[in-house]
Every structure is written in C-alpha cells, then in structure tokens.
Amino acid sequence: MFYDATDASEPVLAFHSFRFFPARRTLYEDDRPLRLGSRAIDILHVLLERAGETVTKDQLIARAWPNTVVEEGNLRVHVAALRKMLGERHIENVVGRGYCFITPVVRSDAGAIPHASATGPDAASAAAGGQSSTVYLPQSDGLPPCATRIFGRDQTVEALREQLAERRFVTIVGTGGMGKTTAALAAAERMQGHWRQGTVFVDLASLTHPGQVPQALAAALVMEHPAAMSAADITAALRSHHMLLILDSCEHVLEAVSLLAEQILHGAPGVRLLATSREPLRAEGEWVHRLPALELPPEPAPDAPPLTMAQALSYASVQLFAERVQASAAGLALGDAEAPQIADICRRLDGIPLAIELAAARVELLGIRGLVARLDDCCYLLKGGRRTAKVRHRTLEATLDWSYALLGERERNLLHRLSVFRRRFSLEEALSIGADSREGLEEAMDALSSLVSKSMLATVADTGAARYRMLETTRSYAAAKLAESGEHDVILAHYVALSGPPR
DSSP states (O other): OOOOOTTSOOEEEEETTEEEETTTTEEEETTEEEOOOHHHHHHHHHHHHTTTSEEEHHHHHHHHSTTOOOOHHHHHHHHHHHHHHHOTTSEEEETTTEEEEOSOOEEEEGGGOSOGGGOSHHHHHHTTTSOOOOOOOOSSOSOOOOOSOOOSOHHHHHHHHHHHHHOSEEEEEOOTTSOHHHHHHHHHHHTGGGOTTOEEEEEOTTOOSGGGHHHHHHHHTTOSSGGGOOHHHHHHHTTTOOEEEEEEOOGGGHHHHHHHHHHHHHHOTTEEEEEEESSOOOOTTOEEEEOOOOOOOOOOOTTOOOOOHHHHTTSHHHHHHHHHHHHHSTTOOOOTTTHHHHHHHHHHTTTOHHHHHHHHTTHHHHHHHHHHHHTTOHHHHHHOBOTTSOGGGSBHHHHHHHHHHTSOHHHHHHHHHHTTOSSOEEHHHHHHHHOSSGGGHHHHHHHHHHHHHTTSSEEEOSSSSOEEEOOHHHHHHHHHHHHHHTOHHHHHHHHHHHHSSOO
C-alpha cells in the first residue's frame, strides 16, 4: 500500500467565498472548482501568500515565468483574468510598482475552514498563527522530458514501483552510464498518479559543495529564497505534502544527501524519496536497488546456427544499438549478416547503455566490421560522445573520470592493478595483486569492498565463493592509469606468476 497523506492537515488560503489549496494548485468558489491556467495560479498564489503587501511586477514575472524573458503585457493579461474571475475588488494595481491583494486572507488547514464565506478581518486575525506552505512546486509535472526511447527496463520499473509501494526511500545504484536516471524517470512517470503533489526532480550533479544540497532541493521545490533554506526549513514546508522527490546523482555529496533524506523521512511522512547514485547512501531507511546491465545475447554455442537479426532484436542491448545506429546513420541496413557482430559488440560493452549508444554513433564512420575491429582499443570509444549530454555523460571517459575522482588513493591503486585481469578473479587473487605485504591485506580488503560499493567492480554470483569482474570499459580506463603509474611491468609480472599470461 502507498502511504496516504490525505488525512494530514492541508494548507488553505481563504477569502470571502473562495478557497485556494496551494498543494493542489486548485481554487474553489464555495464548493465549485474554478478553472485557471498555471500562470494565473502562480500569480494568485504569490499575491495570497503576501496579502496586504505590494508584490512587484518583476517578482510576479519571475514566479510565473522562471528562466524566461516575457513582456509585462503577459502579466497584465493574467491579472485581468484573475480580476474577472474573482471580482475587481480583491487585487489592487499599485501604479508603477506592481499589485497588492487587499482582501484579508485566512491561512489555516483545510479542516479548520469548512467554508471560506465566513472569512473577514476577525477570522484572518484568528488564523494568523497558522503556518502556510512555502513550497510552490514546479509548473509542470516536475520531471525532465525523456528525449529517447527506453529499452529493457520494464522489469526494473515494475520492481521500483513495488519497492516504493512498501518503502519510503529507494536508491538506484549502478556504474556510470548504466541508465540510473532514465530508470528513475521511467518509474516516476508510471507512478505519477500516486502522489497528490506529483514528483519533483532534483539534479545534484552540478553541485560543487555538500552545503549546496538543501539549496538545490529548495530551488527545485520553487521555494522563496532557496539559498537561505536549511534542511529543517524544507522539512517543515513538506510536512503536509504527499509527493515523490527524485534526488539524482548523489555520489559526490553522499553525506549531505543522507542527512537531508533522514530528516525528510522523519519530518514529512507523506514524502517518498527515489535517489540515484554510483554507491549506496547508507542512510537510515534506505533500500538499495542495483541496476543491472541491459540483457545480452548469449555467447554462441559451438556448431550453433548463426544468430539472425530477428533473434538478436529480442535482446534490449541490441534493440538500443540498432535504434541508435538508425538515428545516426539513417538508411543503413542491419540484417542477418551483421547480427552476430552486433551481438558481439553489445557483449563486449557489457550491456552498458551509454557505451552502446556511443559505439552505435561510430557505425556511420567505421561500419559494423570496422567498429568490431576497434573495440580492442576501448580508449577510442572513451573519447566519443554527444555535445548535448550532461558533461559527465558526454563521453565514456568523462563518465569514468567522474567516478575515478570520487575514489581514494588506495582505491585508485587497487583499481589500476586489477585492470590486468581480463577475466573473473577471486578474492584471493585480488588481494595478492593489491596488497604489497601481509600488513596491507586489510587495507586491500577495504579498498576492494569500496570499489564494489562504488560500482567500479561487479560481483559474480555463479560460484560458491566470491568472484569479481571489471567491466571492459572500466578495465581499459584503469589499464591506461596503470601504465601512467609506472607499476605496469611489476604488476603484470606478478599477474603472470599468479595465473599465467593474460587471456
């Protein structure tokens, strides 16, 4: 069952026969809902919140048209529409400055005002102690648009929906480029009807300091003076809200997000959290959902007939590759002759959506066979990318740079050394490569655990003992770092002595 916050006190702003519910963005006259556009709703909300004060034209325009330059005439049109609906006597034009809502407004909970027609100066004074919400919410549904189709995430989306039905805090964890944000947005889109105030998306990737986390959330919630908002202020404002918050790209501000999340969970019972991160937040109440790679065609069995394109397209990784090839090289035919090679490409890229997208973009230049030939040089693929993507997703190299920057020195050294394994490896092998002495075993164990947690290593659950593997794109990146470190020859010799020549 989803948490139902409808019995929580809901803020209401009332005057004469009208009641305005900020959380629902709905205006009633007596018991009849009135139709208003989103711009008019924003303008009315500000005027009611600041009843008795002059609100400047610039302030109203900034609220109704954020990040957009509009003419003052647009504001006059919407104010005129409000006056026509409410009556001329409520909104006063302050010449040369702006507008003022001059009618007394009762600020209280919905249950405290059965009908707003009883309002007046005395009622307004009586309700002066009521707390009004400072969360205005975005004008849209709060979700950034998805520019491309989503492949192979139906089971993930359904699992996330079920998890959010039972738990209030879920974190999607996976390596860079795995599609964590895409999965979160898809799950939120499918669940839009579950939240009374909808969903708000908070992009934390651009933050440079943990102290900016509350400000980013306050800005996404369209609160006034977001730079001055603390976690306590935000939690108080969300206390009566019923909504989903998506906290995207948390890995570089983990502690700050963890503290904020715990505070919201304790203080705002109608709010649920869906986070994305390259490692768990380890916060109270967190449920971790590890995002798998896209489904891959299996390795061909000996003497098996060649894979057909129809068969290959039953796998999400191939569907994504084919769609991106058509988008970048329109008219290029992909048939049965290319199917085995495309399956090989997707397997060698470990089913990582970003890697597959960037590889597909090279097909116009190289062709399928040329791309297969260049896959041994993953560094070539690390460099290509989309200009319009977020900085950390423009290239595979940028994605891995982002993760690498979050590692400590011991974690980086171990990552470099483990790049000599082109196969799965055991805990004992990892420690043999990673520890310089018996005394260093514990440090190597801690670094190995951290690399798994931060999605730089994958665990393999196909044997009784723990085994690990490094995604090929990560391995290529780490191998380049190993070459730069000056340890390459020593570590390779150790590896050869341990298990024979690299395979």
